Amino acid sequence: MDVTIDPSSGFCFGVKRAIEQAEELLDKEGKLYCLGDIVHNRAEMERLEGRGLKSVGHREMMELSDVPLLFRAHGEPPSSYDTAHSNRLSLTDATCPIVRKLQERIRKVWQEIRPGGGQVVIFGNPGHPETIGLRGQTDGEAIVVSAVDELDAVDPSAPVALFSQTTKNPGEYKQIAGELKKRMENHFTGGGVPLKVYNTICGQIAGRTPGIRKFASSHDVIVFVGGSRSSNARVLFGHCSEANPRSWFVTGAGEVAGEWFEGAISAGVCGATSTPRWLMEKVAERIRELTAKK
Numbered sequence: 001m002d003v004t005i006d007p008s009s010g011f012c013f014g015v016k017r018a019i020e021q022a023e024e025l026l027d028k029e030g031k032l033y034c035l036g037d038i039v040h041n042r043a044e045m046e047r048l049e050g051r052g053l054k055s056v057g058h059r060e061m062m063e064l065s066d067v068p069l070l071f072r073a074h075g076e077p078p079s080s081y082d083t084a085h086s087n088r089l090s091l092t093d094a095t096c097p098i099v100r101k102l103q104e105r106i107r108k109v110w111q112e113i114r115p116g117g118g119q120v121v122i123f124g125n126p127g128h129p130e131t132i133g134l135r136g137q138t139d140g141e142a143i144v145v146s147a148v149d150e151l152d153a154v155d156p157s158a159p160v161a162l163f164s165q166t167t168k169n170p171g172e173y174k175q176i177a178g179e180l181k182k183r184m185e186n187h188f189t190g191g192g193v194p195l196k197v198y199n200t201i202c203g204q205i206a207g208r209t210p211g212i213r214k215f216a217s218s219h220d221v222i223v224f225v226g227g228s229r230s231s232n233a234r235v236l237f238g239h240c241s242e243a244n245p246r247s248w249f250v251t252g253a254g255e256v257a258g259e260w261f262e263g264a265i266s267a268g269v270c271g272a273t274s275t276p277r278w279l280m281e282k283v284a285e286r287i288r289e290l291t292a293k294k
């Protein structure tokens with residue numbers, strides 16, 4: 001069995017940077033709190049927890065004081081900075097610079113369009129930490145939509161600035177923008193539609209789609225390694241399945257099954273932007289073990 005790991009899979013720049021910052025602090029301090037999981041991958045979290053990282057929720061953060069705390073790549077709403085400041089937490093802000101810029105842009109646009117009755121709409125998962133951080137820039141006023149049928153919450157007679165969570169699917173974003181435009185056209189017949197669509201899907205995500213599809217179609221079987229809570233993993237795995245119906249999703253090497261490779265001569269291992277390289281290597285090793293026995 002020829003087993004290949006996709007060279008383009010694995011941590012994106014923002015997650016890599018946040019983990020490096022956490023590791024540096026762990027070397028120095030021996031203990032570090034992180035607001036939420038630094039990466040949506042249990043295996044990588046366990047590795048970091050073994051080095052002294054402790055993931056806490058927003059409620060637990062309120063009870064901390066005078067300890068080092070890290071904000072992960074997804075970013076946080078302003079209220080988290082207020083808590084860190086009032087509890088004298090020694091804050092390391094590992095918000096991805098791309099997310100940081102998006103937060104600033106949303107705040108600026110919101111401040112500009114709000115007095116004229118404009119709406120900020122964010123295409124994202126309402127419970128996703130990045131989307132919570134983005135919405136926080138508008139004091140919670142932005143309308144979050146995760147599907148076309150949720151667009152009823154948007155007033156089509158008022159101007160709209162449309163943004164996307166950085167990890168969303170570009171095709172779905174296009175669909176949302178198209179449907180919104182159509183709805184607004186019925187209300188603005190004379191002077192054009194006051195809809196501004198901002199291209200805010202991260203290039204690290206958009207660029208991976210064609211690459212992973214090509215990788216998936218060039219192997220008999222694909223094993224995709226990702227965290228069950230990773231939004232990016234779901235999107236990329238969807239592309240693998242479309243390009244190659246013999247695609248399987250695993251969170252670790254123990255889930256790989258030998259029968260998946262019946263009659264196959266090549267297997268490809270790939271993953272999300274939150275999947276560590278070492279985990280993909282373990283999965284590749286497991287495939288070699290299982291197929292060698294046959």
Ligand code: SF4
Pocket residue numbers: 012013014015073074096097098099166167202203204205273
């Ligand atoms: S996906 Fe892009 S925006 Fe999101 S953390 Fe990674 S590099 Fe940053």
